Amino acid sequence: MIRVTVWNEFIHEKSNPNVREIYPEGMHTCIAEGLREDAGLEVRTATLDEPEHGLTETVLEATDVLTWWGHTAHERVRDEIVLRVRKRVHEGMGLLVLHSGHYSKIFKSLMGTTCSLCWREAGEKERLWVCNPAHPIAKGIDRYFEIEHTEMYGEPFGIPPPDEQIFVSWFAGGEVFRSGQTWKRGNGKIFYFRPGHETYPIYHDKTVKLILKNGVKWAAASGSKWIDSAPNIPVEQAPEPIEPWGGSVH
Amino acid sequence: MIRVTVWNEFIHEKSNPNVREIYPEGMHTCIAEGLREDAGLEVRTATLDEPEHGLTETVLEATDVLTWWGHTAHERVRDEIVLRVRKRVHEGMGLLVLHSGHYSKIFKSLMGTTCSLCWREAGEKERLWVCNPAHPIAKGIDRYFEIEHTEMYGEPFGIPPPDEQIFVSWFAGGEVFRSGQTWKRGNGKIFYFRPGHETYPIYHDKTVKLILKNGVKWAAASGSKWIDSAPNIPVEQAPEPIEPWGGSVH
Amino acid sequence: MIRVTVWNEFIHEKSNPNVREIYPEGMHTCIAEGLREDAGLEVRTATLDEPEHGLTETVLEATDVLTWWGHTAHERVRDEIVLRVRKRVHEGMGLLVLHSGHYSKIFKSLMGTTCSLCWREAGEKERLWVCNPAHPIAKGIDRYFEIEHTEMYGEPFGIPPPDEQIFVSWFAGGEVFRSGQTWKRGNGKIFYFRPGHETYPIYHDKTVKLILKNGVKWAAASGSKWIDSAPNIPVEQAPEPIEPWGGSVH
């Protein structure tokens, strides 16, 4: 059983009638329902306005994979919660960063780059091409799939070179974008997936749901846990005998 | 002419007699002198206690490569200066991170990992092996070189996979360490180089000086500059004609 | 159930009394027995002198992970069998390349580099350090493990940058070596593991056995299969309507 926590800032669904109509109970509820189609996933949700943004030590300790959706309130996510999530990623928790989450504190802090891109909100068509047809995340997808109406994200996408390039998008307006790629940081597996603008019913889409299920299973930790530490190894514990020499600042 | 700024926290040289004896004018002065042996390098220094840590906008704008040495005062480096340095790296400024700089704010924020390691201060012997014999940074180095007395750093080193592995160290006490590797973040080239503990005269070493000169030349920006931005591309500027559709949150 | 084929050139065990004493039934038999300790692995063996080197289409089609040991007879492996193995790796078959397999045709053809290294056969001590403590391949290993007597392999190791660095070796004679690392080629996962010189009982070692079991499970295919093809997409099948224009060479 893989334990998933679906995180959402949950703001536009309350303030924008458009978005509320598409996601009356919030995008997190829709994403969680999609994941629950897989009996091997145990799914809970968490949102910005809950205490500690719903991401307490206890919740994170019991989370194998975290999915992250944020857009308008990245700056309201508290730094100590970001550090807590980041620590769990280094230990081995999987992380799915969705759409506008490219500008979240957690994603930027794991990438070490600007994570910037260009964009246009015009409801145009997107076609996502599979670059890595036998990757577990692309399982069940044909050569490509389409999203009829979406926000455009365009290159340059300010990310470090990914470990794996899984999807690249074509937009009717003429742009392209690296839309699905993976990295590891410490023992944590990270998958960025572009689709998901809140003014379109994208998380209701069958193929998008399939990819999120695939992604969560791919990102799930192996069971081992990387405990960060920077231990001093005293002379008498050196694997080979040595004689200490010289001064010290410690 | 490559413009280099050598940064040093400059603390142990004032507080520890041992260190002062080896670096009476500070490690930055010694490192800068080594670099000045190359007539193509124009070298200045900057230290923690100067206003803005000596890293004003003007200084950074006029810096092609920054070298970073810190150890005991990483937390005293102000966050806005770290962000300023980081922005310059993304634009294309080279960065050499030296020894205990592995735990500096700037290095950790560019790597997105813990950057932790294990260590022992016993003055033991280190032998650095060249893994990439024709890399510009290893130019002029034989199969290996030795540092007679040094602090030990041991694996696991909590870094993301490097683009290039240039040196790996053997220690008399039995450990190994990835001692010289490179990454790119945005348009900036980054070189981490392990040797440099302050209680030993390591920056006086001829081979270490050579590697720092090689590293600075390798990391120097190409002249182009990546300007970070996340522009909206309005419908009428789309490369292909499209009709806007649907709602908006903007 | 993961289906494993253990390949061995099986020559020195017959021609060299030393080696025969350690591996009376061949190294492949010893390696296969170690893997069979895991009830989830279904293990067969194959050797150079069998028809098609024991690697028929049928055998490879029924192989999820192949392990490869060769040393003195790399050139006797037929090119069409190498291409067959390589095709299966691209489709998704895992590959463990062991010790002197670094110079096998299959490994060199997947890496695209020289794969050269330096070496010494003096029975010295090797200490393998874990660089990636929570990686599935390092599961159950402490900070390091030792092999009392082994052949030395030293840097530079002529490989492309690995996706993951798992082990680095320290040798009593003073060298270091990247001893365990992974790559993907097509959909196939590749793990190179250094220990295994035939004049020492290395595949009888409990930790080495554990790592081979971990490695095989890590490398096992996901179930999807990348079918290589370079299809022409005729104009009438283009996702967007286009008008053909201009000349042709087809």
Next chain:
Amino acid sequence: MIRVTVWNEFIHEKSNPNVREIYPEGMHTCIAEGLREDAGLEVRTATLDEPEHGLTETVLEATDVLTWWGHTAHERVRDEIVLRVRKRVHEGMGLLVLHSGHYSKIFKSLMGTTCSLCWREAGEKERLWVCNPAHPIAKGIDRYFEIEHTEMYGEPFGIPPPDEQIFVSWFAGGEVFRSGQTWKRGNGKIFYFRPGHETYPIYHDKTVKLILKNGVKWAAASGSKWIDSAPNIPVEQAPEPIEPWGGSVH
């Protein structure tokens, strides 16, 4: 002065009137002329039908960067010449692989993958987006540039993860493609650049010429040379004193 050799199979220009009209003296002549616009480049050409395909030891020894165009005659390139080119790449010679060169023996042997893709020859429009705006290869290019009529190449492109992603293409017919990326193999820098189908005047295009000049300068060797060897290090030359132990197969 960077010494460039422009290689071309030079077949369709002689057999196909269409192609001859565009490149009456061969594509190599046109590519070479474009490169000669840069006074820092010393350019010669070589073609399939010359002795040793024009790539003698002497020529390659005096070549800093080789550009490769082939399409219909990949199989006619002799294996020993491919090995000779490959050896030079490992030593440090730069390599630009152009368009249908994706299926050349030299490119496939350096990548270790299938290098397959899908394609359509319909003279449609291609728009190449810059993913890495401050990379030396993209110097002088705006956010994108267009080729009015071209052959389409589509994903999946069967390559290993590149070190740097520089261009991604959008096609009028609805596909996308990774059109400009780099790798290192040994000490050699490799740049694959997609445009260049022989039935369109692509190498006459000003932007394409600029990118080829940028690419050649980026790929030029640093001056060092990686000499491949796998030396035995005898016991008495070990950096640390050791006592030999055990049997031998050498």
